[in-house]
Amino acid sequence: MRRALAIQKEVAQVGTIKDLTAAFEGIASLRIAKIKNKVAASQQFFAELWQIYSQLRVDPNRRLSDPKRAKKLKGVFIAVTSDGGLSGDIDEKIVKQLLSQYDQSATDIVVIGAHGATLLAQRGVAVAKYFKLPDTDKPLDVTPIINCLDEYRQTAVFYESYVSLATQEVRRIDLISAVQTLSADLAPGQAVISGRDYLFEPSLDEVIDYMESVMRGIALSQVLLDSKLAQYASRFNAMSMAETRANELAGDLRLDYNRAKRAESDKRLKEVVNSLEMG
Amino acid sequence: MTVTGGSLTGKDKPVKPASGGQAKLTVKIFSPFQLFYQGEAVSVSGVNKTGPFDILHDHANFFSLMSAGDVVVDTGFQRLKFDINHGIIKVSGNRATLFVDV
Numbered sequence: 329m330r331r332a333l334a335i336q337k338e339v340a341q342v343g344t345i346k347d348l349t350a351a352f353e354g355i356a357s358l359r360i361a362k363i364k365n366k367v368a369a370s371q372q373f374f375a376e377l378w379q380i381y382s383q384l385r386v387d388p389n390r391r392l393s394d395p396k397r398a399k400k401l402k403g404v405f406i407a408v409t410s411d412g413g414l415s416g417d418i419d420e421k422i423v424k425q426l427l428s429q430y431d432q433s434a435t436d437i438v439v440i441g442a443h444g445a446t447l448l449a450q451r452g453v454a455v456a457k458y459f460k461l462p463d464t465d466k467p468l469d470v471t472p473i474i475n476c477l478d479e480y481r482q483t484a485v486f487y488e489s490y491v492s493l494a495t496q497e498v499r500r501i502d503l504i505s506a507v508q509t510l511s512a513d514l515a516p517g518q519a520v521i522s523g524r525d526y527l528f529e530p531s532l533d534e535v536i537d538y539m540e541s542v543m544r545g546i547a548l549s550q551v552l553l554d555s556k557l558a559q560y561a562s563r564f565n566a567m568s569m570a571e572t573r574a575n576e577l578a579g580d581l582r583l584d585y586n587r588a589k590r591a592e593s594d595k596r597l598k599e600v601v602n603s604l605e606m607g
Numbered sequence: 608m609t610v611t612g613g614s615l616t617g618k619d620k621p622v623k624p625a626s627g628g629q630a631k632l633t634v635k636i637f638s639p640f641q642l643f644y645q646g647e648a649v650s651v652s653g654v655n656k657t658g659p660f661d662i663l664h665d666h667a668n669f670f671s672l673m674s675a676g677d678v679v680v681d682t683g684f685q686r687l688k689f690d691i692n693h694g695i696i697k698v699s700g701n702r703a704t705l706f707v708d709v
Contacts, residue, residue, distance in 0.1 A: 370639040377706055380697055469708075521670065526699070529671035530656050538672050538695065542706070546639055 332588040339581045346574040349567045356564035360493075363557045367550060371510070374546045378511045381539050383521040384532070403482035404436045404456070405429070408555040409444030411461045418488045418562050421498045423447045426486045429500070438476060440552070462552060470545045470552070477503065477548075478541070485551050488558040494565065496558040506547035630664035632701040634680055636689060638708045643689055644680055651703050652679040653696060662696075662703050669698040678705065 407426050409419040423444060430437070436456035439445045445458045459473050477483050483503040488496050528535055631647040651662045654676035662669070673694040680687040694707035 366640050369641070373637060373639040373706070376704070380704075521668075521697075521699075526668040526670045529669075532670075535670055535672060535695070542695070549639060 330584070330588060332585055332592055335581055335585040335588055339578060339585060342574050342578045342581060346571055346578065349571040349574060353564055353567040353571065356560045356567065359560045360557060360564070363553050363560070367553050367557075370546055370549055370553075374510050374543065375514050377539065377542065377546075378514050380521070381536075381543070382514075383519050384536060384539075385520055385522070386536055400436075400479050400481070402434055402436050402480060403484065404438055404477060404480040406438045406440060406477070406483065406485045406487075407444040407448070408485060408487035408552060409439065409441035409447070409461075410559050411442045418496060418498070418558070419443045419447060422486050422488060423451070425498050425500070427451070427453065436480070438473075440473065461556075470548045473548060474541055474545045477544070485548070487551055487555040488562065489554050490557040490561055493561050496562050501551065503544055503547055503551075506551060507543050510543075510547055510550065629683055631683070632662065632664050632666070632698075632703055634703045634705070636678065636680070636705040636707060638706070643707070644687060646682070648680045648703075649683045650679075650681045651696075651705070652681075653677075653691075653705075655696075662698050664701055666698050666701075666703075669696070671696050673705070673707070678707070 405426050407422055409422055419441075426437070430453075437448065437453065438457045438459070439448060439455050440459045441461040442458075445455055448455055457476055459476075462469060485501050485503060485506070487499060487501075489499040490496055523532055629649045631649055632651075633646070634648045634651055635645045636643040637645075649663070653660060653662075654674045655671045656674060659676075660671075673691060673696055675692050676690070678689045678691055678694075680689070689707070691707045694705055696706075697704045
């Protein structure tokens with residue numbers, strides 16, 4: 329049997345782990361609330377932009393899915409993963425689902441988040457481009473990612489979606505569908521904006537192109553925020569489970585400690601009784 | 608985006624009317640995650656591909672991409688400066704909406 333002093337040390341260590349997991353749990357829940365606010369703000373921004381875009385009387389379904397501007401004939405898969413560990417096994421699931429649909433000859437892979445790049449490298453899969461996961465605590469700048477994606481004919485994003493605090497799931501979404509989903513419930517603007525009534529600089533086409541790129545950027549930002557939300561929720565759950573496990577372990581160790589303590593005191597008592605009998 | 612010369616949002620602090628009674632327009636400057644200014648102003652200045660421009664009361668309908676540089680809002684009693692990387696401005700009916708840093 330182990331000594332009571334050694335068990336006592338272990339109990340203290342488990343206590344520290346318990347405190348740490350509780351702190352991580354708290355941080356995760358705070359960040360979840362913060363990201364939810366950001367999602368709401370960007371939806372408002374998108375709504376106003378969409379209203380103006382719809383007043384330009386272009387056909388968004390045709391324009392947004394027009395692959396003519398793409399330089400590459402291939403499509404692209406984007407894996408949105410975390411930048412590190414502590415998020416459970418969700419990145420593994422994202423990579424697994426992406427690879428199950430991956431055709432090397434027709435598709436490139438772009439990874440957002442260091443963990444996904446590592447997982448793909450371990451499987452010997454080549455990545456066309458890697459981006460660090462943008463810091464969601466700062467204003468999101470997805471321009472470099474959007475510029476890279478604009479080169480492809482089709483864009484499918486694989487990411488972890490937040491369903492609830494207890495449930496997160498891997499989803500695949502087409503970036504154009506994401507823009508269409510965001511605009512689905514929005515009423516189009518009533519007035520018409522045209523070259524007859526407005527002065528456009530540099531030109532109507534360039535303004536429209538830019539607005540579409542902005543909307544794709546917002547759709548991607550929403551996906552990144554959703555993914556980050558799910559990562560925090562996943563971390564929250566992982567930390568809750570770790571805390572529960574630490575509590576159980578602390579309980580077991582306390583029992584062991586008491587047993588060891590009793591055994592040590594019995595042993596001492598036996599030694600005293602023996603020495604008295606011998607004396 | 609960096610801001611100098613005053614408060615960030617006109618939403619929280621309503622703009623006082625200009626002493627000279629200058630005609631104003633309504634201005635809203637925001638990004639996907641932040642509202643920078645919302646309220647009345649005497650003028651809005653910015654930069655596009657053609658060069659610097661000013662929007663005053665009764666400006667013609669105008670739709671432009673904005674270049675990197677300062678957007679200056681003259682509220683009549685203070686000048687708020689916003690440093691942007693890119694954006695869009697739409698002006699119609701004495702209302703200027705700026706979608707910035709997107």
